[in-house]
Amino acid sequence: MSAFADDPGHETASAMAAPSPMQVRDRLGFRFWLPAVWIAIVVALATTANLLPLPSPIETDFAALSNWPDRTHWFGTDQLGRDILSRAIFGARISLTVGLLAPALGLGIGMLLGMAAGYFRGRVEAVIAAAMDAVMAFPGILVVLAVTAYVGASVPLLVIVLGVLTVPTFMRVARANTLVFAQHDFVLAARAMGATHWRVLSLEILPNVVIPMLIYALLVISRIIVVEGVLSFLGLSLPAPWPTWGNMIADGQVDLATLPYIPFIPAALMFLTVLSINLIGERLRARTDLRGSAL
Amino acid sequence: MKSLAGPIIGAIAFALIGLQPCGAAEPEPKDGGTIVMATTAQVQGFDALTTRSANRETTMAGGLVFSNFFTRNDKGDRVPDLGTALDSSPDGLTWTLKLRPGLKFSNGAPYTAHDVANHFQRILNPSRNQMFAAATGSLKEAVAIDDTTVEFRLAYPWAAFPSIFLIDNFLIWVMPTEHEKTAGPDLNRRPIGAGPYMMTEWKQDDSITFEKNPNYWNPKAQHLDKIVIRFLPDPTARFTALKTGDIDIFYEPLGKQVVAARGDKGLKVVEYVGTGASTVNINTSVPPFDDVRVRQALAHALDRNIELKVGFDGVGTLATSFWGANSEWHCPDVGYPEYNPEKAKALLQEYGKPVKIVLQVQPTAIMSIPAQLYQSFWQKVGIETEIRSIQGGPSYINPVLRGDYQLAMWEVADVPDPDFQVYQAFFSKSGGNITRIKDPVLDQAIETGRRSLDVDVRKKAYCDFSKEMALQMPILLRMQSNYFAITLPRVHNIPLMRRGLVRLNEAWVDPR
Numbered sequence: 001m002s003a004f005a006d007d008p009g010h011e012t013a014s015a016m017a018a019p020s021p022m023q024v025r026d027r028l029g030f031r032f033w034l035p036a037v038w039i040a041i042v043v044a045l046a047t048t049a050n051l052l053p054l055p056s057p058i059e060t061d062f063a064a065l066s067n068w069p070d071r072t073h074w075f076g077t078d079q080l081g082r083d084i085l086s087r088a089i090f091g092a093r094i095s096l097t098v099g100l101l102a103p104a105l106g107l108g109i110g111m112l113l114g115m116a117a118g119y120f121r122g123r124v125e126a127v128i129a130a131a132m133d134a135v136m137a138f139p140g141i142l143v144v145l146a147v148t149a150y151v152g153a154s155v156p157l158l159v160i161v162l163g164v165l166t167v168p169t170f171m172r173v174a175r176a177n178t179l180v181f182a183q184h185d186f187v188l189a190a191r192a193m194g195a196t197h198w199r200v201l202s203l204e205i206l207p208n209v210v211i212p213m214l215i216y217a218l219l220v221i222s223r224i225i226v227v228e229g230v231l232s233f234l235g236l237s238l239p240a241p242w243p244t245w246g247n248m249i250a251d252g253q254v255d256l257a258t259l260p261y262i263p264f265i266p267a268a269l270m271f272l273t274v275l276s277i278n279l280i281g282e283r284l285r286a287r288t289d290l291r292g293s294a295l
Numbered sequence: 296m297k298s299l300a301g302p303i304i305g306a307i308a309f310a311l312i313g314l315q316p317c318g319a320a321e322p323e324p325k326d327g328g329t330i331v332m333a334t335t336a337q338v339q340g341f342d343a344l345t346t347r348s349a350n351r352e353t354t355m356a357g358g359l360v361f362s363n364f365f366t367r368n369d370k371g372d373r374v375p376d377l378g379t380a381l382d383s384s385p386d387g388l389t390w391t392l393k394l395r396p397g398l399k400f401s402n403g404a405p406y407t408a409h410d411v412a413n414h415f416q417r418i419l420n421p422s423r424n425q426m427f428a429a430a431t432g433s434l435k436e437a438v439a440i441d442d443t444t445v446e447f448r449l450a451y452p453w454a455a456f457p458s459i460f461l462i463d464n465f466l467i468w469v470m471p472t473e474h475e476k477t478a479g480p481d482l483n484r485r486p487i488g489a490g491p492y493m494m495t496e497w498k499q500d501d502s503i504t505f506e507k508n509p510n511y512w513n514p515k516a517q518h519l520d521k522i523v524i525r526f527l528p529d530p531t532a533r534f535t536a537l538k539t540g541d542i543d544i545f546y547e548p549l550g551k552q553v554v555a556a557r558g559d560k561g562l563k564v565v566e567y568v569g570t571g572a573s574t575v576n577i578n579t580s581v582p583p584f585d586d587v588r589v590r591q592a593l594a595h596a597l598d599r600n601i602e603l604k605v606g607f608d609g610v611g612t613l614a615t616s617f618w619g620a621n622s623e624w625h626c627p628d629v630g631y632p633e634y635n636p637e638k639a640k641a642l643l644q645e646y647g648k649p650v651k652i653v654l655q656v657q658p659t660a661i662m663s664i665p666a667q668l669y670q671s672f673w674q675k676v677g678i679e680t681e682i683r684s685i686q687g688g689p690s691y692i693n694p695v696l697r698g699d700y701q702l703a704m705w706e707v708a709d710v711p712d713p714d715f716q717v718y719q720a721f722f723s724k725s726g727g728n729i730t731r732i733k734d735p736v737l738d739q740a741i742e743t744g745r746r747s748l749d750v751d752v753r754k755k756a757y758c759d760f761s762k763e764m765a766l767q768m769p770i771l772l773r774m775q776s777n778y779f780a781i782t783l784p785r786v787h788n789i790p791l792m793r794r795g796l797v798r799l800n801e802a803w804v805d806p807r
Binding site for chain 1: 530531534549551598604657659660661667668670671681682684685
């Protein structure tokens, strides 16, 4: 502060204390950091659940049926005497695993197809776009319901089915970004210098496309977590007794009036997690959005 | 303390008087008004050949439109309705049904023995539907002798036959012959009966409405102007609707809602403990369940008192056979396996192979929580259980009917004669033997119970049946069939909920 005291420009700077749009965009702020801390806590707990001094999430205790939260069971126990804190933490594993891996699969395939379509155009684009339109024509949730009902739910199956269903949207975002960057001078220059298609795509376009794709993936992650919750609620995700947030909510719904903590705790955890991911994604999108920049 | 005893005793006495069944002090019926009843499932339709089965909602709706040949009063005595007499020939092979003279369908057409005979012949036609073979038993044909007399001819004596005419049953919903022949696919949704009410509106996925039948033979028993059955699948929503007065009858509440309603002076609980039970069916034709030791171990591993508390909120009675203490077919001490995890472990050790099983349930908390409880108990004795959730309806029922299952949560419904409960499901040669049990002792008991006309012989046969079931364990018994409805105090004259049905044919309401 004292350094500014003799600074003749300081007064002017103070008068202009309101940050410029550029400064606002560059600053992440608490609307990024607060959700980021929440996500970090959830991820840390989920990944280290086995190491934590938690009771087994599937062990029933008939002496502690439907106990409200207390010192022994911080989140209470469910109708079978299982510790809800433990089930919530282990349940986060499923939500996060499916929520991260399914979009990762969709991102990988979708980005590959989208970049190919946006870069090569012509027949390649027509074929890929038609295939993606065909995938999008299927009502996604019905496909998932049908597959899980017939084959039986498992984490790999959910990842594959949900991942495939996200491919078209990733492909479209990747294609749109590729179309923009493919017209830039640095790409035209690389091609004029004789760079191969592979080199242009991997070294010139991919680094520019990947950032908006990753940010878009955050929004997809939150959607997939909700979809997994819906499937669990319908009994079409992992079979009992393994907890997921969705099946914990489903098991608690009949006791909503008398034991509201049983469904509300996993519902609140899901809500906070999805909200946090959305806030992080939105903040990063605003920060990297070239349309609003001064460039 | 002493001075308080009097008021306390008085208060308790007053409360008990207040809780008395209102039969003795039932006020004079009032005419007019509407009853709205909310149910879990939708009405399926009114033509047996189209619906092929009937849930309770369908049966309750059909009871309004078609009524019955006879009903039963609270003592179980037969009360004439559309029929006036049902008599058997000495050899038990011919039964003669006399219809009430002058009956009319709701469209004004005469209701005659020819309509009844035509309907039964339609049901019995094997080219149309084999589903009813077990339900129609040894019935061969129905013949109209004159306008008010129908003769039923049986292939062999069948003790349970007369009880067909005592229960609301979709198989005996008679419509005008001309209507049955000409309505085509509409028949299922355009019922014409001779019961006290007629269907006037059917909003799919919402409600079905009934109004007075102007041609009913007994207008004195028609009290309500209108009856609405509303489809409201969520029990919490049904309870809220009842408490806010949107509906008058909450059908099939959860145990905890029954407990809450019992403590609420603004609500009445209607309850009936019938025969039958909630069960877990075991497919005895597939390993490891083809070994009786595994089936017995499953039963010994379960602490059913915990299940009563967790799965049924402490409301109800544990079943040891299909016929509880209040049934005339009750058999004490059948030897149902008690909770004994050590014995379960010993049986599994004798069996000698690892036991991994699949339990089929519907993805509702009402089934999934008890299923997880079973899973936990069985895990403690070394049985690994996978819970398979299948949505209710045909996708749940068909695998069981096909025998493509291991364990499945099920229900054996309340019926007036044990034959309906045991013959189809447990007789080795029955097409509906869903547990695939083949046991000569069971077969002998079932055959005796079906063919004998001597009540004592039949009672002994069903006692033998229950004891053999407890040994062979083709099913795990859960709770005795216990049916509930919660009503507003303005609703009166609901008879015993036999078969879990709320029969509104003669119900009435106080004005709002």
